[in-house]
Amino acid sequence: MSYSDKVLDHYSNPRNVGSLDKSSQDVGTGLVGAPECGDVMKLQIKVNPQTSVIEDAKFKTFGCGSAIASSSLATEWVKGKTVEEALQIKNTEIVKELSLPPVKIHCSVLAEDAIRAAIHDWKKKNNGVAQNVPATTEARQ
Amino acid sequence: MSRAGHWAAQPGASVVNVLMANPESKSSLIMPGEATSTCWSCGTMRAVHFCSACGKVQPPVPVNYFTFFALPRKLNLDTALLEREFYELSRKLHPDLYARADQQEQEWSMEQSSLLNDAYRTLKDPIKRTEYLLRLEGVELEEQSKTATEKARATGEVKKQVVPPDLLEEVFELNMQLEELRMQKKMGEDDPALIEELRKQKLKFEEKYEALFEELKGYWNQWDKLVDSGDEEARGKVRDQMLDLLNRRNYIRNLVRDVNEALEN
Numbered sequence: 001m002s003y004s005d006k007v008l009d010h011y012s013n014p015r016n017v018g019s020l021d022k023s024s025q026d027v028g029t030g031l032v033g034a035p036e037c038g039d040v041m042k043l044q045i046k047v048n049p050q051t052s053v054i055e056d057a058k059f060k061t062f063g064c065g066s067a068i069a070s071s072s073l074a075t076e077w078v079k080g081k082t083v084e085e086a087l088q089i090k091n092t093e094i095v096k097e098l099s100l101p102p103v104k105i106h107c108s109v110l111a112e113d114a115i116r117a118a119i120h121d122w123k124k125k126n127n128g129v130a131q132n133v134p135a136t137t138e139a140r141q
Numbered sequence: 142m143s144r145a146g147h148w149a150a151q152p153g154a155s156v157v158n159v160l161m162a163n164p165e166s167k168s169s170l171i172m173p174g175e176a177t178s179t180c181w182s183c184g185t186m187r188a189v190h191f192c193s194a195c196g197k198v199q200p201p202v203p204v205n206y207f208t209f210f211a212l213p214r215k216l217n218l219d220t221a222l223l224e225r226e227f228y229e230l231s232r233k234l235h236p237d238l239y240a241r242a243d244q245q246e247q248e249w250s251m252e253q254s255s256l257l258n259d260a261y262r263t264l265k266d267p268i269k270r271t272e273y274l275l276r277l278e279g280v281e282l283e284e285q286s287k288t289a290t291e292k293a294r295a296t297g298e299v300k301k302q303v304v305p306p307d308l309l310e311e312v313f314e315l316n317m318q319l320e321e322l323r324m325q326k327k328m329g330e331d332d333p334a335l336i337e338e339l340r341k342q343k344l345k346f347e348e349k350y351e352a353l354f355e356e357l358k359g360y361w362n363q364w365d366k367l368v369d370s371g372d373e374e375a376r377g378k379v380r381d382q383m384l385d386l387l388n389r390r391n392y393i394r395n396l397v398r399d400v401n402e403a404l405e406n
Contacts, residue, residue, distance in 0.1 A: 035389075035392065
């Protein structure tokens, strides 16, 4: 299987690799894994408490090129978005942007899961409200 | 009924492809198919591989691997018996025996051989056997994960991760150490303490890996007792526990592999 140019670009030149201070009140951390392939992905966001805008995002992924590219792209996309906007990112958009083949779709699912997990962590820290109540999310489709 | 007819209409269709493809539902894997249940040559009720009356090879029908070997859908399996069956059938399906048969019979014997090999390889391996059974039982890991993500997106609910968070943390940490080791090696540096630490971690994970297999056998026993009970709820529970265990096992397998690679290079 050959990787698309965009995957190769993110893979050889990943954006936003690194970590943020996990204990900071403004930082949300998502750690997710895909048992299909054994990949593990950590994605962190730093959120402006006034505006809910994601001001910074970092990731560290151990896995295949597609998983690295998916999470690299995810950090690019969430930056500058509000938390609610970021929750609308779909794995299918990642698939399209990176031209992922069907066998690598789970990498994009993992990246979406990582975004959600990070936002969930941040919300839990800040509202003390777990987002498992459907009515609490504003933007829904 | 209509599906059986569909299969009967294409006797040449490769059963192997049908079985290897991701089944959309359980039923696509279990189709004895009334329309194909008699021997094409003599009309007797046929068996899966050969006609019991005239001995002619039969066109393969899409049966699951357990049915192919006339085994119950159980996980404790007499592998010695399976092996004997395999060699017996391999011998009977050998291409040399069909060198003078007509083209159609040659093709069927080849397809049956190929199916036989796949079925044997899958069932003799305890992990592959378990994974295969889970697929038969409707487990579609990737599909289910995707659906759960879509649900989380639509409802704002939190998706349940299939891998326990503490295991993910451990895997992540160990991967960080591995990266450090690779970096050091690249720079020509040597950190005996780190190598020692990784060796220790590796042993720990290898023990976990072995222990998981023993745990899995416990679930096999539960499953085998339940398989004919009709207790769907209990069956579903054991199925999910096996799935959960195999997921964890995958992680640990990859991790140990990566540690070995990093230590050896």
